[in-house]
Amino acid sequence: MNYLLIFSSRFGYTHKIAQRLEAQWTAAGITVHTISLNEAPQLNLGDYDKIIIGASIRYGHYAPKMTSWIQQNQHILDQTPSAFFSVSILANKPHRNTPQTHTYTRKFFEKSTWQPDVIGIFAGELHYAKYNLIDRYLMQLVMKLNKGETDLNAHIEYTDWQKVRQFGELVLNIASKN
Numbered sequence: 555m556n557y558l559l560i561f562s563s564r565f566g567y568t569h570k571i572a573q574r575l576e577a578q579w580t581a582a583g584i585t586v587h588t589i590s591l592n593e594a595p596q597l598n599l600g601d602y603d604k605i606i607i608g609a610s611i612r613y614g615h616y617a618p619k620m621t622s623w624i625q626q627n628q629h630i631l632d633q634t635p636s637a638f639f640s641v642s643i644l645a646n647k648p649h650r651n652t653p654q655t656h657t658y659t660r661k662f663f664e665k666s667t668w669q670p671d672v673i674g675i676f677a678g679e680l681h682y683a684k685y686n687l688i689d690r691y692l693m694q695l696v697m698k699l700n701k702g703e704t705d706l707n708a709h710i711e712y713t714d715w716q717k718v719r720q721f722g723e724l725v726l727n728i729a730s731k732n
């Protein structure tokens with residue numbers, strides 16, 4: 555079994571989650587090819603038994619590059635067992651942490667013709683020190699509006715790693731499409 559795991563990450567946190575999943579699947583005997591979306595155009599997608607895409611949210615949207623990559627590769631994605639995971643801060647809210655209640659993801663898949671077999675919604679990282687001045691203050695405003703952490707020294711990982719593991723299990727169990 556051979557999985558392709560593509561991540562779209564701005565500050566490396568989606569990559570970190572991807573590495574955790576890679577370790578889980580490798581331990582289950584799968585060969586996992588983990589790669590940044592920036593390197594994905596060179597791949598032969600037909601070589602993989604399952605394709606998993608992970609992406610972070612920035613100002614309410616996934617990277618446009620990821621959206622167009624999905625559109626361009628729709629045909630092969632439809633034929634291959636596939637999964638998607640979303641990484642964002644607001645997914646740390648209990649009422650926003652499922653594919654139906656996480657508005658960004660729900661809206662994304664309402665428009666998308668690609669429908670993955672499994673969707674994971676994960677809370678990401680807040681690390682003001684990594685952001686440039688404008689992003690730092692805009693993120694602080696987002697956090698304030700959502701009654702979250704506004705201390706600019708904060709570095710918090712909101713991820714529920716057990717939930718990541720459960721997603722990993724669901725992906726292992728996706729049936730083949732042959």
Ligand SMILES: Cc1cc2nc3c(=O)[nH]c(=O)nc-3n(C[C@H](O)[C@H](O)[C@H](O)COP(=O)(O)O)c2cc1C
Nearest residue numbers: 563564565566567568610613614642643644678679
């Ligand atoms: C500039 C910026 C904008 C963000 N916008 C949102 C947002 O609109 N909604 C949200 O829930 N999280 C938002 N986040 C939080 C990120 O999705 C979160 O930090 C995630 O862990 C980033 O993952 P990455 O390092 O893989 O890009 C934003 C973060 C930054 C730095």
